[in-house]
Amino acid sequence: MEGVLWYVFTGTRGGPNRVRIVRALREQPRNANQLAEELDLDYKTVRHHLDVLLENNILDRGGDGYGAIYLISDQATQHWETIERISEQMG
Amino acid sequence: MAIWIDSLRLTIGVNLLLILGLLSIWGRNFLQFRSKHTLGLFVFGLMLLSENLLALYFFQFDPVLHVWFSAEMPMIAQRAIMLIRIFETIGLVFLIWITWD
Numbered sequence: 001m002e003g004v005l006w007y008v009f010t011g012t013r014g015g016p017n018r019v020r021i022v023r024a025l026r027e028q029p030r031n032a033n034q035l036a037e038e039l040d041l042d043y044k045t046v047r048h049h050l051d052v053l054l055e056n057n058i059l060d061r062g063g064d065g066y067g068a069i070y071l072i073s074d075q076a077t078q079h080w081e082t083i084e085r086i087s088e089q090m091g
Numbered sequence: 092m093a094i095w096i097d098s099l100r101l102t103i104g105v106n107l108l109l110i111l112g113l114l115s116i117w118g119r120n121f122l123q124f125r126s127k128h129t130l131g132l133f134v135f136g137l138m139l140l141s142e143n144l145l146a147l148y149f150f151q152f153d154p155v156l157h158v159w160f161s162a163e164m165p166m167i168a169q170r171a172i173m174l175i176r177i178f179e180t181i182g183l184v185f186l187i188w189i190t191w192d
Contacts, residue, residue, distance in 0.1 A: 006128045012192050013116045016123055052192060089124045 001079050004056050009086045017041060018049050019090050022058065022072065022083060029062070029071035095169035096150065096161050102176040103147045109183040110140045116190055 009015045009022075020039050024030065032050060036043045050070055053059040058076045062069045076083065114136040121129040149156045160169075 006126075007189075010120050010124045010126060010129045011117070011132055012120075012190050014192055015120055086124065086126070089126050091123075 001057075001075060002082055005058070005076075005079060005082050005086065008052065008056050008058065009083070010089075014045075014049055014052070016090060017045070018053060019083075019087050021046065021049055021053065022076075023087060025059065025070055025072055026080075029069045031067055031069050033066070035070070095166065095173050096164075099169070099173050099176060100147070100150055102173065102180055103143050103150070106143050106176065106180055106183055107140070107147070109180070109187055110136055110143060112187055113183070113190055114140065 009019050012018075017039070021035060024035060024038055030038070032043060032046050035041070035050075036046045039046070050059065050061075054061060054070075057073055059070050060073045062071065072080075114133065117129065117132040117136050121133045123129075150160050151157060
């Protein structure tokens, strides 16, 4: 999981925005629309990042369709220290 | 017959473009995160870039090697070198695929 976190957040083009998404979801679970608004990102961009994060087991999804709520997965919660460190380095 | 050498130059050109794409992402992430991981990726990219630039120089510009590679290298050696470059290209394409994301 450690390696996945580092690459998904710091090795890829969309990494920095994915850090912002995960930070926002740590505060409270939200749906894609709320995230787009909160972070001032395009809705489709947010959906893409959410898919990548789901695929890598960093997030879980509750519900379906437009209203689906995203939250930090158990696995990612266990590694929250790593995510915190990445996030701090981003400033 | 320099067809293999021409293809070789082309492959090196493609590799260079792919590496520059990776470096642009890894370099930006390094500036943002300043972590050991982002530095590692960036330096790896720089080394691979140097390797390909050097290869291009040998095959295309070096006064002695350029002639030797074009005219005198046996076909079997040209093909062998080409094969190595193609594997590198395939590897880079996959790396771009997961990184340009």
